[in-house]
Each structure stands twice: as C-alpha cells, then as structure tokens.
Amino acid sequence: xxxxxxxxxxxxxxxxxxxxxxxxxxxxxxxxxxxxxxxxxxxxxxxxxxxxxxxxxxxxxxxxxxxxxxxxxxxxxxxxxxxxxxxxxxxxxxxxxxxxxxxxxxxxxxxxxxxxxxxxxxxxxxxxxxxxxxxxxxxxxxxxxxxxxxxxxxxxxxxxxxxxxxxxxxxxxxxxxxxxxxxxxxxxxxxxxxxxxxxxxxxxxxxxxxxxxxxxxxxxxxxxxxxxxxxxxxxxxxxxxxxxxxxxxxxxx
Numbered sequence: 344x345x346x347x348x349x350x351x352x353x354x355x356x357x358x359x360x361x362x363x364x365x366x367x368x369x370x371x372x373x374x375x376x377x378x379x380x381x382x383x384x385x386x387x388x389x390x391x392x393x394x395x396x397x398x399x400x401x402x403x404x405x406x407x408x409x410x411x412x413x414x415x416x417x418x419x420x421x422x423x424x425x426x427x428x429x430x431x432x433x434x435x436x437x438x439x440x441x442x443x444x445x446x447x448x449x450x451x452x453x454x455x456x457x458x459x460x461x462x463x464x465x466x467x468x469x470x471x472x473x474x475x476x477x478x479x480x481x482x483x484x485x486x487x488x489x490x491x492x493x494x495x496x497x498x499x500x501x502x503x504x505x506x507x508x509x510x511x512x513x514x515x516x517x518x519x520x521x522x523x524x525x526x527x528x529x530x531x532x533x534x535x536x537x538x539x540x541x542x543x544x545x546x547x548x549x550x551x552x553x554x555x556x557x558x559x560x561x562x563x564x565x566x567x568x569x570x571x572x573x574x575x576x577x578x579x580x581x582x583x584x585x586x587x588x589x590x591x592x593x594x595x596x
C-alpha cells in the first residue's frame with residue numbers, strides 16, 4: 344500500500360517557480376532519499392508534503408485519504424478534521440532540532456502525545472523512557488536542550504517524532520547542522536529505523552548513506568525531479584548529465 348502519493352505538485356513564491364510537476368509515491372516500509380544541490384527545492388518539497396506550506400497545484404494523498412486535490416484546476420485542501428487526522432500519519436524532524444528550550448527532554452517528547460493525542464500520561468511516559476533508551480539517552484530525561492550536544496538534541500527530536508506513533512517520518516537534512524562525529528550518531532539511528540521497516544523520506548547530502556539505506560533515490564535540480572530509481576541506478580549509474588555533474592562534485596568534496 345502507498346502511504347503517500349504525490350501528483351503534479353507545484354509551488355511558487357511570487358514569480359519564482361520552486362517546484363514543477365513533482366510526482367512520486369512512497370510505499371509502506373520504504374526509505375526514499377531526496378538528493379540534489381542547494382536551492383533545488385528539496386526542503387520546500389518537504390514543507391509542502393508536511394503541509395507547512397500550501398501548494399499551488401497538484402494532489403497529495405496519505406494512507407488513501409486525499410489531503411489536496413486540484414480536479415477543478417485549483418488545489419482544494421480537505422476539511423480541518425480530515426487534515427488533522429492526516430497530519431497524525433506522519434512526523435517531521437527538522438535540521439535544526441526545533442526542540443522547546445524551556446521544556447525538559449522528557450516533556451519535549453511527551454507533551455504532544457498527552458495534550459494533542461489525549462493519550463494516557465503514564466503510558467506515554469513509559470514509552471518515552473523506552474524511546475530514550477533506544478536513542479542512547481536514558482539518563483537525559485531531566486536535562487534541557489541547552490545541556491545536550493547537537494547529536495543528542497537531534498536524537499531527542501527523532502524520539503519526539505516517534506512518540507506520536509506516525510506511519511511515516513520525514514527528515515529535512517537531519518545531519519546538516521552537525522559535525523562528522525555527531526552525523527555518524529544520527530545516521531546510525533536512521534539505519535536502525537530503516538532496519539525496523541520505518542517508512543521514511545529523507546532529504547540528505549549524505550550520498551553513501553542514501554545509497555545504503557534507500558529503496559529509491561530522487562535527484563532534484565531546479566525544482567524538478569531529474570532522475571529517480573534504485574540507488575544503484577541513480578547514484579552508481581546515473582543517466583542524466585545533471586545527476587552525473589552533481590555526484591561528481593559531491594565525491595570531490
């Protein structure tokens with residue numbers, strides 16, 4: 344079953360067309376990596392998929408429920424109740440963590456499940472402890488974000504997203520704010536989630552990582568999907584000159 348289907352998605356900011364007819368689907372347990380140069384539209388795409396930005400054309404369907412359709416030629420979003428339910432299907436992890444600085448680690452993880460999802464507090468806290476242990480942070484529940492390294496903060500952000508029990512997770516450059524050692528920590532967590540069959544869409548510049556965990560790689564440039572397919576095709580054997588030039592530049596870095 345496809346957890347996400349995107350058809351002809353378009354997004355402009357004023358005169359600037361940032362996304363042009365983007366179409367792809369994500370099936371259950373699949374890991375998709377989105378690669379491409381800065382300014383290619385990758386982060387904007389993620390913001391549209393997670394409904395932080397409204398789209399100017401196209402349709403998006405999550406778990407069989409239509410979030411937006413543009414049969415009339417104009418994108419029409421579903422009503423509030425449907426969108427609220429659809430938002431519960433996915434989680435988003437930002438590149439700069441976005442933790443609440445005045446909340447402890449435990450409160451950052453448990454606040455939304457308790458107050459938004461109205462789940463049992465004791466059950467949520469027990470699950471949060473298990474998630475912290477999984478992230479190697481079992482002794483950090485009472486700490487505040489400023490007391491943690493960037494890698495630890497990002498692991499808290501991943502635990503917070505998982506605490507909502509989403510069907511799929513979106514990651515926007517989850518390692519771009521981290522040094523190489525901390526980057527390795529986060530990639531290890533993502534590999535473990537992939538091994539557990541978590542459905543993930545990851546915008547990343549870590550090409551070796553994308554190659555090793557993804558079922559599908561999407562290369563974007565200039566607001567378009569230039570190439571998509573299996574990692575061994577897109578990364579090892581790209582057919583498009585733009586993909587080849589980008590990968591060559593990444594290898595030379």
